[in-house]
Amino acid sequence: MNNLILPTKNTWCPGCGNFGIQRALGEAINKTDKNRTVLVTGIGCHGKMADYLNINSVYALHGRAIPVAEGVKMGNGDLQVVCCVGDGDTYNEGISHLLHAAKRNSDITVLVHDNRVFALTVNQPTLTSPKGFVSTTTPKGKKEEALNPLEVMLSVGATFVARSFAGKPEHLERIILEGMRHPGFSFIEILQPCVAWYSTMEIYNERAYEMEKEFLPLAEAKEKAQEWDYNNGERIPLGIFYKKEKEGFDKQLEKSFFVDTEKILEKSK
């Protein structure tokens, strides 16, 4: 995937989980059609992916990568649209877009770089930081419990729900490719250690495991998603929890074509 790396100065911390995600995404893009691919990112450390990969991209506003991506797809249905978003970015700032995009089955692939912290703004809690999380704005520990994003996605009708780990680039690459090929909305939650503020590499290495059986029936997938709910649970299942074939949303919208305004004016007499 080195062919995709731009000679831009990289400012991710050494050992950052984003490197693993970059590798997996780059490999996956190389196996599809690079020219037809558009990457849309949010704002945060994850967003720098737009600056580091030599592909079409929109470096969107904080929390808004998903609606921009949906707009790209509505603008040109032939494009393959991938989002790199953060947990603060999409679970905090932009969660309404995530829910609606999943619900309407917009044909985009969403990679959530979930380091469970606002990293770029130097350490504040997000919706997936665990209760008690100590940060610059929660010196006595975060008071809310963490959200389990998989549970939410399975509940709103996402047609592709998976989880992977930045420490397993091959696993992640396979899942990204599956997500890209899925005709509707693909949700890929990526556990991403943050060496600066939330160093989870060891914990995930210890507890995360690849599910033997993937593509579960919905009820089972929901149950499986509870095995670790971002607050409690010993083992962390990885893989494709759920997948259902359904036409992408943009295909259901009317096409645009030439409109003869003279005819409309004639009718409005």
Next chain:
Amino acid sequence: MSETQIIIAGAAGEGSKKAGLLIAKLFNAYGFRVFIHEDYESVIKGGHNFSQISVSKKESDAIKEKIDFLLALNKEAISKHKEKLKKGGVLMYDSDVIKNNFSEEEKVEIAGIPLGKIVEKAEGIPIMKNTGLVAAFSRAVGMEWKKVREVLEKELPIATEKNLKVAEIAFRSFRRIKEIKETGEEPAPLLSGNQAAALGAINAGLENYFAYPMTPSTGILQFLSQIEGVRTFQPENEIATVNMALGSAYAGKRTMVGTSGGGFALMTEGVSFSAQSEIPLVISLSQRAGPATGVPTYQGQGDLLFALNAGHGDMTRFVVAPGDVNETYYFSGKALNMAWKYQLPAIVLLDKELSENTYSFDKSFRKEKEEAIQGEMNGGYNRYDREDISPLAFPGGGAVVKATGYEHDKKGVATEDAEAVKKMQEKRMRKYEKLKEEVEDMESVNVQGEGPMAVVFWGSTKGVALRAVKDLDVRLVQPIILQPFPEKKMKKALSGVKKIIVAETNATGQLSRVLKEYGIKVSERILKYDGRPFSVEELRKRIKANI
């Protein structure tokens, strides 16, 4: 028949709006120019609604205080509007629901029509009473049944036969009060400002339209959803709406969104993103009385300064405020073209009166699609190349196309380098300068008359202003493009003027404040902020008080 003002009023749900349109279409068929002012409350059933139709042989985009006909579908319609009737005016009402207890010395002609019984006889349903009232009215003004039938047939596609039966009984049971002759003019298309904005944008190549409903902008989404050809979509909120539009334009589709003040407030981050990423963005902003939720279905021009300053950061938008449907048709197309030519946010600033009122449309105004500057679709492409306007390319065409909200280098990669930051800001500034020059060459300011006193106005006040100054030695000046401000054109329009009065429907005199910024001294401000437009009489009186 000469100039006539008609009010048809009733409870929400009684169909006074449809009836108002029917009346306008009838006069249109006789070659008259018509204008409908819609007044309705923000309720579904029960509130009081009325349409005021202004009919004349020439352009008539304004309402007057005094009316010739009052058509009442309920009792409240009479108590609310009876005072407006001129001496010799005609009151027509539903005598099945309203008791005639009008005093003897009324100076108006009073005619009860048993609409309930007529509908019963025709085996129709209660909502058809409005058709009966319109038909009786058409008889009163002297129209021919054949012609009335033709118009009704076309305009009442549902339950047409029953409706026509109601109409015919009502028509035949009433009497002729006035005479009417065809003017010899062709019927004109009747359009609301919202419809004109949609059609004008289509001429300039509109392909996608996204909007979240908000009065008075919703009409555009409804209109475009009902005609095929433009892809429409209603996203989850205005923030999604504007960001989807940015994505769609990045992918190469001419896209517009529409909203009112509150939704526009949510969209402003997208305005800023458009400026920085140079992704074309067109927003149709229909103002209503504010602040906040304000008076949702009533007039206000309180978002001018907001529109001119919308979005964080240093930037220029193309902001245009047309005054009638002809200008809206032309300038919404122009806005789309300018957004794509200069790759920046464009705002078409409408207001409730313009958005929702219906006008006779003069179709000589039309703005065709102008191609944007296209980039080479090859590997050497840099999105932010050149000294001012960068050539556009779209993803999928072979080039790598990067767009970003960060300050960036020519490739579109974020930069914080002082020299690079300055350079890119200056590139955009040069682009804005070019736009400013082009604006000075456009029909950006309208002038009428040469008097030493100028009345300056904007937006939907145009129709009223034109009639209010009849036979007065007053110069009318209407800036249409408000950003970049056509300073030279405006100063030329005002040269030799001793006194400047600005008339607008807001409380703080926002256009006056814009003029002040350019050293144009305003002597008097005529402001109206009760949610209603100026009437011709009111504006005339307030102008005359300053002469």
